[in-house]
Amino acid sequence: MRIPIPDEILPADRLGRVHFIGIGGAGLSAIARIMARSGVEVSGSDDQDTPFLPALRELGVTCHLGYSADHVAGADTVVVTTAAREDNVEVAEARRLGLRVLPRSAGLAATMAGRRVLAVAGTHGKTTTTGLLTSALLAAGSDPTYAVGGVLTATGRNADAGTDDLFVAEADESDGAFLVYRPHAAIVTNVEADHLDNWGTEEAYHAAFDEFAATIDRAGFLVCCVDDPGAAALAATARDAGLEVITAGEGEGCDVRITDLVLDGTTSTSRITRDGVELGQLRLRIPGRHYVLDAAAALATGLRLGFAFHDLTDGLAAFTGTGRRMELKGEAAGVRVYDSYAHHHVEIAGDLQAARAVAGDGRLVVAFQPHLVSRTRIFGEQMGRALGAADEVVVLDVYLAREEADPAVTGALVADAVPLPAERVQLVPDFDAVPAELVRRARPGDVILTLGAGSITQLGAPILALLEERDA
Template sequence: MNLKKLHSVYFLGIGGIGMSAIARWFNHLGIPVYGYDKTPSPLTAALEKEGMQISYTDDSSQIPAFFKDQGENKLVVWTPAVPESSQLYAYFRDNGFLIRKRSAVLGMITKDMESVAVAGTHGKTTTSSMIAHLLKHAGHNTAAFLGGLTQNYQNNLILHDEGSTEAPIVVVEADEFDRSFLQLHPNVSIVTSIDPDHLDIYGDAEQMLEGFISFIRLCNPKGQLFIHQKAFEKIKDQDLGTASIHQYGLTSGAVHAANIKTGTVSFTFDFVSENERIEGLELRVPGFHNIENALAAIAVGLYYGLSEKAIRAGIETYKGVKRRFECIHTSEKITYIDDYAHHPEEIRAFLESVKAMYPGKRLTAIFQPHLFTRTRDFATGFSESLSLADEVVLLDIYPAREQPIPGVTSSMLLQGISSPSKQVIDKENLLSYLTQHPPEVLVTIGAGDIDRLVIPINKWIKDGE
């Protein structure tokens, strides 16, 4: 299939962060893009402003006649976040439309390009956006399909210069959900972490390990694998193919950091590898885990020939990703940070960094669990990680693609949380609660719709100052 010769494309679940990047790619090519999503969002509003036609009703009558009636050169891109019971999905299936998963289409788009694929249960969005920024900022012809909105480019799609004489490098976020990353063909692979997750898809942790091993084997035999030490320890006895393997870690490994200094605005560190040392790098996206992400990104940048000057400039100008350790408000009275963390290990890494940045300050964490199965499978881990906060406020579970599971609620986490203050609160009562219990350092955490509380909370803070 020649994707560039398609007459039009329809996206089932166009508002997803990964889907929207591909939709933007087709739209950039001048191919008419249509789509469906369950609810409007700032992202779907942006897509409509860019010229895409979107419906929010699961009904085949909403499909534009132009897409229904044209010839064979049309494609339906589907994400499993939209169930097969969807009326739209059933219509496309029953009427012989060509339906491909998002992951397969991404694989087709990137298969003939030099590609860098970033996988991992945590850190892949930040790491992939860092790599893309380092290369782009240094003048390399770079494209990227990302799982978040970069603050540098205000987009989840970075386009390469098609008129350039330099062959493009495409950076791809390699999603393990639904084994999507097995559709890619990387020249360089990064694995930031392999912690159990998506057990509703994989069944158990061993099957998930097998998925990551299969992904690693897809790397070009003459390519490069950059893998976190903790991830490598879990699979070191397996056949990982013939790509050159480089381990990295915060303070140990062939690639590591030294002289780490924490601050409320930035972290500084030295990059250390077997052949390079770059001292005094300033990363303005705080967090020990973000230093680890930067180590992998810098190692990839050096592999592609970036100079120390280019590395330093790229790291210092990197602004981060929306909802990844995003500082919403800071003043002497209160600091407010928002983060996408939705796995116990992500929450632990996030809260440890916040506590290091604001020692002695009372830390209030508002957490919205994401998925009933994830809450059930990792309840103990969630409780332990959240216990790093002085005060924990739990919102109801965000169901996403799932139906409720009897007995699985946010309240089940309370018993294992050792924080002095802990409770479950309805979103409608949150601002009233904060008024009665003013925080010093406030964080909102989760991958559901908790992001819709960011603006109201920020307004509440400003109104109170």
Template sequence: MVNKPKKIHFIGIGGVGMSGIALVAKSRGVEVSGSDMKESRATKRLVDAGVEVMIGHDAANLADDLDAVVISSAIPERNPELAAARKRGIPVWHRSQALASLGEGKKTLACAGTHGKTTTSSMLATTIDRMGLDPSFVIGGTVDGYDTNAKSGTGEYYIVEADESDGSFVHLSPHVALVTNIEPDHLDHYGSLEAIYDAFADFLSLLPDDGAAVVCADNPRLAQVARGVGKRTIVYGEKGSADCDVCFEVTGRRGLGYAFTVSFPDGTSVETEITKNPGRHNVLNATGVLGVVWACGLDVAQAARALATFSGVRRRFDLVGEEGGVVVVDDYAHHPTEIRATIEAASKLDFNHVHVLFQPHRYSRTESLAREFGPAFDEADSIIVMDVYPAGETPIPGITGKTVIDSILRHNPRQQVAWLPHRPEIIPFLLQRLSAGDLIITMGAGDVTAMAPLLTHALAGE
């Protein structure tokens, strides 16, 4: 890591990004400690790895001989540990700086974009690892088959999820950057879509002369941005898409997903499949992964075989249980585009009805994307909306879960919707409406995930 520190402390170590960085740093011989407000699966994994984790934030948690303190953008200046670190003159690094430093001496393969970056980076890490190349990776989700979001390998590749939410992804030094899409999000930070495009241009400008930008054909402006900063650009998409270099063609259904062929600019083509991740968007993600492999000069046939073993990411169309013929799935989708893609994929599966329990995430996002939420739920048979998960934000007057309900009904007055802001009423409401052959998706980036196992137990009569 930067200046090769021997001892570092993470404030908010239980966060999915922070915990991954801490695990990799620990595995590389750094003495790691950290604090968080509560115990979690992530903090338990850290403790099992030999990391000292303290519950609660207190200046006394900082050791006397720290070389650095790592924070995320979620940590306010008033945090007692951060205030103490500044007072003592301990170097304070942003999470993204620590993430970047772990890639020193390796080729960083960075997956970015408004949507799909966790799934895509997980696909890429699984593929590179199962090609026998032993990569390191730090990802914003738990990868199925690894039961972790981070790994320190001996190989030359370092795979990261590049988070654009606060603009800090410009601290990375990518060798190849995959960008899935760009849409309005995190407008509380950027202010406008143009500012987001500018940030991605800055990010892609970091690529070296022998690197590459791998960008999706569904967003033509992405290729313009990449070429505008003078970088080698590889466009991936569906066969027939304009300007497509690495192109997929679906050949049939496989499990929840699809079998498909992918062709490359040199005339090579491979066959592969994604069986546990429904939807065209996941075929696109997989095609982008093979585009990165091709850009690196690796064996695409071997990669296609490795990619076919990918089984998913926790909270991405994650099967929680099935009771009484009702299937319960949990999903992280919280932006209208993600919501639409997930529900459309579910609607193509063999269920009688698709129901969605949705928790809006952040007041600012609910306000800025209110209009877009309406059509996002078109393919759902019914939608139950909880109140907003604040994620640390101050409430905005007039912005609640009902904001989403109103948007849905303006778009489709006949849609079956319910606003249930009081959590105790949700399970009884669902039990009255779900029947054998139905799918229910708990959806959102907040604590709605806790409702999925509760509902599964309730369906079982427990």
């Protein structure tokens, strides 16, 4: 559902009682937590009991399961998830009552009033980079407010209200939300076409990032991971417009440069230079080159803010990830099971590269659930090709999310494009049959990796249970 952004976004303490429609999602639950921790009276509803709700209930937030017009009673402001359907009864009741109705972006912007916002944007890597920056700042003695699109394993939360003036926020481009925040500074990890159901064309998508850079405070700065061509182009445009731009990456011309990178299973080490001067070593406890690039961007931001290198790198070294980003779900029968949010072909390629290092001498057995009809229609063939880096592949049907089904767009578009022998690729439309198919294919020493932004994240426990049964 598209809710218009008001011309004036009031600070959270002027919104009265706030009710969240879709409070169980990563985005709205983060906003609700920050508001509740800041003294705002908060309630919410969702159609499912998500992992984000217990922490809200601990704060005294009433979280209804299911939607009812009665839940809106007593609210002054309603914040609505983009995933809400047009016929949602709570939205209809809020409009009937003449309440203030805000989209997610305006709700988050309301919590930013009076703070220096550090916005983390990009097609891929936003959640991890937001978590890395938060971890680095906390280790350096800051106490920022933060809102992340996943649960930080170190804190068990996806958001909190801090005591200083910094606000680290994941800035989502999918629906244009990132154009609302007016940050002091920003990170852009990469820019590669996605969410074309909203933007229409690749050109419009890239132009949105140019517009985002133009919203940054002229006294602030932009950090770009310029190993990515889209981010490099954005850096050049922003610099031409007079904005301070800091580049990060492995290239020789980067302001903050990664050298001597060594990937070793679930860890990595590298050397960091700034403006040609070596600062020291960066160690990470998360696998993959793409995460090292994310960490370099977070480090560049912290350094520009005046924090000490070794304090920042201590925080980065302590970072163990966020939920659904190469998250270890467990091990049974000699098989490790990981889950990751990758749903774009570039993300798939990055996570499979990292998972290959984790698997070592074992094989990589991957299940992928395409997310959104529009994305699968446009990128399904590229997703399939990226999955060819695995040893065994199981493809689920499309997770519909906010779109209607299209009989011409199914998981077969992905499965048919996987460049592996037919016996190593299987389309499994029956969701409940996927765990058994994965376990049938897995051997001791292998890694099973579930990929996708939808319900596939629920499969870790049943996969592990079947592996334990096989080992009994």
